[in-house]
Amino acid sequence: MLADTAASLRAVVRQWPRLPVLVKDIALAVVVAVLAFVPAISHIGPEIGDLPRRDAGAVAGLVLTLALCLPLAVRTRWPAVCLALVGSAFAVGQVLGYPDTFGKMGLLLALYAAGAHLARFRRRLAAAVTVAYAVLAVVLHTLGAPPRFLDYLAFYLMMAVIWLAGTGVRRWRAEQAERERLAAEVATSTERARIARDLHDVVTHHVTAMVVQADAAQFLLDTEPARAGDGLSAISDTGRRALTELRALLDVLEATGENPVPDRTPAIGRVSDLVEQARLSGQPVEWSEEGVSRPRPVDVELAAYRVVQEALTNAIKHATGQPTTVLLRHGEEHLEIEVTTTGPATAPVAPSGGRGLRGLRERIRMLDGDLVAGPRPGGGFRVHALIPVGAA
Secondary structure (H helix, E strand, O other), rough: HHHHHHHHHHHHHHHHHOOOOHHHHHHHHHHHHHOOOOOOOOOOOOOOOOOOOOOOOOOHHHHEEEEEEEEHHHOOOOOHHHHHHHHHHHHHHHHHOOOOOOHHHHHHHHHHHHHHHOOOOOHHHHHHHHHHHHHHHHHHHHHHOOOOHHHHHHHHHHHHHHHEEEEEEEEHHHHHHHHHHHHHHHHHHHHHHHHHHHHHHHHHHHHHHHHHHHHHHHHHHHHHHHHHHHHHHHHHHHHHHHHHHHHHHHHHOOOEEEEOOOOOOOOHHHHHHHHHHHHOOOOOOEEEEEOOOOOHHHHHHHHHHHHHHHHHHHHHHHOOOOOOOHHHHHHHHEEEEEEEHHHOOOOOOOOOOOOHHHHHHHHHHHOEEEEEEEEOOOOOOOEEEEEEEOOO
């Protein structure tokens, strides 16, 4: 029996944060009302005035106790209304000299709720509470309450502290919500930048290759139809690769925890595909790999793949037909990629906004790596990336 009760209580505690606010407030009001009728604690409650006690009668006592407790059911939705009802019932009980009741704790809860949940007219309500309390003190003194100024002041300060405690919680919640909003904005901006980088890398590389292949096929169409046909086949293959990578990227964007997608992130092992595709576009590329290849974190492999992809894309755009070398060196602590071209730069075959290298630097920087890109002293261009293999 005790085990079942404990299990039920644990289930209630687990579900409590997920319950609607109205349900929580109603539960609080019911608990306070029930405790007001428990003999052991029914006489505990805040008191001022010390007027002679009067027998309120069963009906009047029940009505007064419920008036002190039941308005707590709307303390979050209508905190001002809750405080007005509970405060009025408390004042009536003090003026008529009704016996002490635990239900008077509702005044303290209503004050806290007003400080924590009231959004407008906070100063006006605080001023109204102060004036009402002063009037109550004068009425109690007129009815014969002992002139204890310090007691009245202490009670007022207690109410002010409870109000300010609610105000502090309200400010903390507002600051927490603002921090969460800013964090969400930062996360959204970061994710948008990541998506933009991936889209740029995928689309620019494949489209640039298709433009070069199409231009070459156009010139060969009349003189060497067979080679022009090979170029058109290369364009078709490049387009299919682009569609495959775009679909994989869209699948990742649409994936949820309930519907994950297989990992199709390009890996280091597919760098050779990039080299072969560049060769099909007419770019003479020499590919070499040093060291022992081993599995790396996904982010590291993707960054290495994107470095080679962007460097080859720029080589095809700005150094068309110039010899290009790709070196991938596997180290114990770093993964090193170097892509170089020789000869003077040519007119770009496609417009470039310079976004690719900026995105690469940001990607490598997030992995605590380093990327250097710039012209070579003897002509050509060099892209060098150093990525820690332990980065994730």
